[in-house]
Amino acid sequence: MTNNKRWALLFFLSPVLLWLVVMIVLPHIDLLIMSFRFETDDGQMTWSFNNYLSFFEEPIYWLTFVRTALYSILVTFLTLVIALPLAFYITKVVAPKFQGFLLVLLLLPFWVSELVRVYGWMILLRESGVINHFLIRLGVLQQPVEMLYKDATMILGLVYTSMLFMVVPIVSVLESLDDSLIEAAYDLGANMWSILFKIIIPHATSGIVSGSIVVFMLTLGNYLTPNLMGGKNSLWFTEQIYNQFIASFNWNQGSAFGFLLLALSSLVVWLGLKLTRQNLQKVVQ
């Protein structure tokens, strides 16, 4: 019996251990080591902080980093502002018989590859795109305008890509909000805004936080959308990493960048969880 049990444990443990050690732990240790290796002028590899120093010395590097972080915060905030009323409408306002249908409709586009969605935006927004075509037809514009390759379109694309990860947690947390709380507040004369800020948002905090963490993280690590929808000047930090790895073939510099991005992303996740006293386990479920 106990022997049997030990075999079961071994049977389940070994593949999982192999997966986590070989595919997750070791690669990241290697990443950390590589980021501290530096090739000197005579071609020798030595230990050094140079890769990190050059990050701070070259404004283009750290500016991109800061910009990526700030834009990710903006995207997270915009996503939240759009998602909150939507989640509220679906859980509390619309007739219950439409609820399921609206939810399915809401989720469906996110099963489609991100590339296809970005491509859709490209053919809508570009100079020869569909929106320009209609605006000229309607006489709003005389000449087509290039709407793609701007920071604003990149933000639009990032918000679009992230919506799902904000809406779903907020919907699930609002479903547990008892309608009678809102009814009571209403009967006692509360107006819409105080109901929003004193009942709905406090109740939805856990959903808002987990949604925001996921959206921030995914935006920070996004490559496709900034690359295809952003302009020449809207460089994203993941593109810097790609450039170091594939274009410059400077893997050590790229590793340092990668580690910095990983550190920022983990820091934000950790802070978000700490501030709301949640743990990762709960957020995932």
Added chain:
Amino acid sequence: MIRTLPTSKTYNRLFTFYVILYFIFLFAPLLVTCVLAFNDSLFPSLPWKGFTLDWFTANSEQRVGIFHDRINLDSIWVSFQVAFYVTLLSTAVGTCGAFLFEQEDFRFKQLLYFLMLAPLVIPGVILGISILLLSNTLGTYFETSWNLDIELFRPGFWLVVLGQFSFIATLVTLVVSARLRKFDRTLEEAALNLGANRFEVIWHITLKFLRPAIFGAAALAFLMSFENFNTTLFLVGYEATLPINLYLQVRDGSTPVINAISFLLIVGTSLIALANLYFSRKAE
């Protein structure tokens, strides 16, 4: 405010208008992509020049539809193969993970659980580069120390499979765990009392109970793999997967063939998504 309370007409109208606007925002890019796949024009843009199936079936000098487009067809086939192996691998390991974290007890379980969740918070790009680094380190080691040239350690098919597996297995673990948590363990105890051993119990009872969740997780894994871009970007060799191949085409200009592929992808994934939803509802 909410449906049980009296609300002004303007409030309701404004709210409904907002939601309709959002759904237009949500579906406009997909709809336009699909419609322009059937436009009789050399560019994926308006004006509408009439309906055609050329971008699917044509095989002339000016127009090569997707069904005759060797490069794109090849990349679809590569993606299918990658997704097949990733699904197989991540479903097997993920199911083991679910049993491990739900039914077993051992030292450092909490730490290992945390590690299992880690791929969720590691950006895909970072996962890609770190696996590339490790494989390169191992490859160099085997070549200099043992004079062995091992294909696996070079960017290519199997590295892509492993890279995608590394985070998709986490999703499978979570999906299967959620179902396993609902399992009534007295059923297992009954079978054990009747003389079955642990593996017989798992095979005949627990896995039967888990079947819908495992199929659901496998479908999810297949789709995630088929569409993965970030991790794959760094691990891909000369055999491009569909997303990589599409990316290169979109970046350097586009033809309606991309719309045709997108159309097929949208229809295909929607069907998988709806089937998945239908079966998971039924299971509950």
